[in-house]
Amino acid sequence: MKGLFKSKPRTPADVVRQTRELLIYVDLHAGSRGADPKREEEKMAELSKNIRDLKCILYGNGEQEPVTEACVQLTQEFFRENTLRLLIMCVPKVNLEARKDSTQIVANLQRQQVNSRILASEYLEANKDLLDTLISGYEDTEVALHYGAMLRECIRHQSIARYVLESDHMKKFFDYIQIPNFDIASDASATFKELLTRHKATVAEFLSKNYDWFFAEFNSRLLSSSNYITKRQAIKLLGDMLLDRSNSAVMMRYVGSKDNLMILMNLLRDSSKNIQIESFHVFKLFAANKNKPAEVVNILVTNRSKLLRFFAGFKTDKEDEQFEADKEQVIKEISAL
Amino acid sequence: MADDAGPGGEAKYPLNPDCYRLLCKIGSGVSAVVYKAACLPLGSVPVAIKAIDLERSRANLEDVWREAKAMALLSHANVLRAHCSFTVGSHLWVVMPFMAAGSLHSILAHGFPDGLPEPCIAVVLKETLRALCYLHEQGRIHRDIKAGNVLVDSDGSVKLADFGVSASIYETPPPASSFSGPLTHAPQVVLSSSSYFSEMAGTPYWMAPEVIHSHVGYGIKADIWSFGITALELAHGRPPLSHLPPSKSMLMRITSRVRMEDAEISKNKKLSKAFKDMVSSCLCQEPAKRPSAEKLLRHPFFKGCRSKDYLVRNVLSVVPSIEERCKDVTGLCGCAAGGARCVSPCHGQASASIVKNRRMSGWNFGADCPRKEDADSFEELDQTETVARLFLPLDDEDTVPERACDGAGEDGDKGTMEQQGDREENEGSFGVKGVVVPHLMTILGSLEVQKRMLAQELEGGCCYHHDGNCCRETTAREEMLLAYVRQLEQRVEVLTLEVEEEIARNAHLEELLRERA
Structure with missing residues (x-):
């Protein structure tokens, strides 16, 4: 539309090349001493426009659908050099709109196929330090939401998710999740959840290998947190993980532990109804376990009448047949001990 | 950090x-x-x-x-x-x-029951359009444009509120969650749910026809319709058809057209041709024919538009402050009962947390794992209390003074509560309307969704024709599905009637209650 008066329309590759040049300029000069503010402003405006153009090629412009051939060209040129790195590094230097556009470009590129290869995945595998950058974004309010969104797109690739899972970054998530800023903490939680649920086999392997430290942290820092949101999200995630068939070995290990049972039973009597319900979905696994260790049986027997009385009055707000059936089952198991 | x-x-x-x-x-x-x-x-x-x-x-x-x-x-x-x-x-x-001057809805209620003067309408609508331009350019739909969501500051600046966080959390009276969703450029949001656009969202009187009965979802033009209704609301002090119950007004919009003539509530009010023309263009049944926010900004109605100061002098100086308004409407309101209570922070929440912290006594994990809670014996468990908490979550916190305050605030969703209007003033009505009607509305909504899903499937079914090999089977399937759709439509109609009856019954009950009081 805007190219009405332009003699030669730029090809998608041209746009990528121009963007790259501008990114290099901005990366080197933005905020540096002695830079000409007016020239810098011009370059910034030009960069924002180019980034917007890239987005329009990848997503269409509202009236036109994106053209596959153009997307392929763009993707090829993009990953021929370090454009992704430059784009990520320049996020803190560009304005809000360009940041949002950049995030959407990075997201889109993760799905673009060129000759049935995903160039983005190959590029990231060769440049894993970019993931370190994205993850540490949670420590910087300025870029946290943009880097967080980019990161979640990158871990769609199994190899990339595995890298993050196996890195020391996993430990940092326990801090990020509890950042006081709600937007950022929730973003970190969403990424954490994605890491621990998306790629089944990889997750199962991670959990078995890292069982001890991971669940120790999970129990002590998340499930026993005094923060309502942290607790509520953690118990939901725990349920999602343990109830996944691919994690059955981990689940059996988890429900065989007296300490875990105690934590869950305490959550069962949390002041929050939502937390109670989510805890029940994990608690029922302890009760349903056919090979309960003696220490687990002991606790259940000691608290049997109390548990049964509790379950008698335990209802969801909305009618939930599955919940009722599960509850019946749990009551039966505990009564029979 | x-x-x-x-x-x-x-x-x-x-x-x-x-x-x-x-x-x-x-x-x-x-x-x-x-x-x-x-x-x-x-x-x-x-x-x-x-x-x-x-x-x-x-x-x-x-x-x-x-x-x-x-x-x-x-x-x-x-x-x-x-x-x-x-x-x-x-x-x-x-x-x-x-935003010190509160919402336009509140301003109307506290100083301009018959509507704002036209030059003032132009000022606030122009600012609202700027916000819409921005949102639409971002690929977001506001989905709940109305005077109650347009806030004004003491300097006359205008801001559109109540999308984002407020949207999905705010339970507007029907089961609608107004959700500003993605349009073209938001892949990560698109992924999460494609149904955002086909959910019934918004507040009935401001809702565009295609939001009520669309089979294809709706786009940014739904905001333009609501914008048109908001213009009328500002001109007359209330939205058109607001004398009807919400469901009726919704039917009216599907079956007949909301025209300027229908909308002229106060007959003696002179509205300019430019204004009427602008509103008519927004209220076009065909979404595609409604102008974009950007185009509306260039409409003659906004030519020579006054400044913020004009708004301050002619509107803000006339209405009482938010605090005053709060006092005006309800003597029961916590913040109106005098300085001491007013300033005490968050008494509602404080009491709520006390209630919430009462919980079942601790489990007995044996001697080897001492815990604070273990001191509590089993007998201390107050069963009735637990049960009460489980079954009556609503009674924990919603104190009467809080509810009485509903009509007094500037908050965005207050408008939606208030527009349910006269019928909801009465405390006694809360139970019935709070439970039965939304429930029916939910059923209605879910039927709508089912209907739409079927319609989509039908469209999908049509594709088979190109294969040529399963033509007859497809036609039969189509017919069956069509019949089902018709059946669903009938059920929707029946339910709509039921909702109306329920509303009427509520009104009647309230009438009785008022008489008794």
């Missing part, structure tokens, strides 16, 4: 509740209360704090987060943006700029 909310240069609002002093409740909804507060470390600058009860909010945490994030990433002079948000117990506090 992360201590501020916005991009550089902005004041950093603390993420700690102790840094804020709640001054006065200025609005409340089903699961949120809005306070005027002072941010102590920033020289007691006034802010509005929306305290959303996450335990009672029907939205799941992911929706809350997605909306909070969307709101954090919008930046426009005419769009209300949160300073920051953080959790306080099971509440999410969203700290926002305090």
Whole structure:
């Protein structure tokens, strides 16, 4: 539309090349001493426009659908050099709109196929330090939401998710999740959840290998947190993980532990109804376990009448047949001990 | 670590509740209360704090987060943006700029029951359009444009509120969650649910026809319809068809056209041709024929539009302050009962947390794992209390004074509560309407969704024709599905009638209650 008066329309590759040049300029000069503010402003405006153009090629412009051939060209040129790195590094230097556009470009590129290869995945595998950058974004309010969104797109690739899972970054998530800023903490939680649920086999392997430290942290820092949101999200995630068939070995290990049972039973009597319900979905696994260790049986027997009385009055707000059936089952198991 | 909310240069609002002093409740909804507060470390600058009860909010945490994030990433002079948000117990506090003059709805109610003068309408609508331009360019739909969601500051600046965080959390009276969703450029949101657009959302009187009965979902043009209705609301003091119950008004919009003539509630009011023309263009049944927000800005009605100062002199000087309005409407309102109670921070929540902290006594984990709770014996468990908490979650916190305050605030969703209007004033009606009608509306909504899904499947079915091999089978299937759709449509109609009857019955019951009182 805007190219009405332009003699030669730029090809998608041209746009990528121009963007790259501008990114290099901005990366080197933005905020540096002695830079000409007016020239810098011009370059910034030009960069924002180019980034917007890239987005329009990848997503269409509202009236036109994106053209596959153009997307392929763009993707090829993009990953021929370090454009992704430059784009990520320049996020803190560009304005809000360009940041949002950049995030959407990075997201889109993760799905673009060129000759049935995903160039983005190959590029990231060769440049894993970019993931370190994205993850540490949670420590910087300025870029946290943009880097967080980019990161979640990158871990769609199994190899990339595995890298993050196996890195020391996993430990940092326990801090990020509890950042006081709600937007950022929730973003970190969403990424954490994605890491621990998306790629089944990889997750199962991670959990078995890292069982001890991971669940120790999970129990002590998340499930026993005094923060309502942290607790509520953690118990939901725990349920999602343990109830996944691919994690059955981990689940059996988890429900065989007296300490875990105690934590869950305490959550069962949390002041929050939502937390109670989510805890029940994990608690029922302890009760349903056919090979309960003696220490687990002991606790259940000691608290049997109390548990049964509790379950008698335990209802969801909305009618939930599955919940009722599960509850019946749990009551039966505990009564029979 | 992360201590501020916005991009550089902005004041950093603390993420700690102790840094804020709640001054006065200025609005409340089903699961949120809005306070005027002072941010102590920033020289007691006034802010509005929306305290959303996450335990009672029907939205799941992911929706809350997605909306909070969307709101954090919008930046426009005419769009209300949160300073920051953080959790306080099971509440999410969203700290926002305090808009001293309140919503246009509240301004209408407290100074202009028959509508604003046209030049003032032009000023506020123009600012609202600027916000819409920005949102639509971002590929977002507001989905709940109305006077109650347009806020005005003491200097006459205008901001559109109540999308983002407020949207999915705010339970508007019908099961609608107004959700500003993605349009073209938001892949990560598109992924999460394609049904955002086909959900019934918004507040009935302002809703576009295609939102009510669309089979194809709706786009940004739905906002333009609501914008047109808002224009009429500002001109007349209330939206057209508001004398009818919501469901009836919805039917009217599908079956007949809302025309300017129908809309002229106060007959003696002279409206300019430019205004009528502008509104008519917005109220075109065909969404594609409605102008874009950008195009509307160039409409002659907005030529020679006055400034913010004009608004201050002619409107803001006439209406009482928010605090005054709060006092006016209800003597019961906590913040109107005099200084002491008014300033005591968050008494509603304090009592709520006391209730909430009562819980079952501890488990017995044996001697080898001592715990504080173990001291409690089993007998201490107060069964009735637990049961009460489980079964009557609503009774924990919603104190009468809080509810009485509904009509008094400037909060966005207050408008939606108020527009349910006269019928809801009565406390006694709350139960029936609060339960039965929304329930029916939910059924209705879900039937609508089913109907649409079938319609989509039909469209999908048509594709088989190109294969040529399963033509007959497809036709039979189509017919069956069509019959089912018809059946569903009938059920929707029956339910719509039921909803109306229920509303009528409510009105009758309230009548009786009022007589008795």
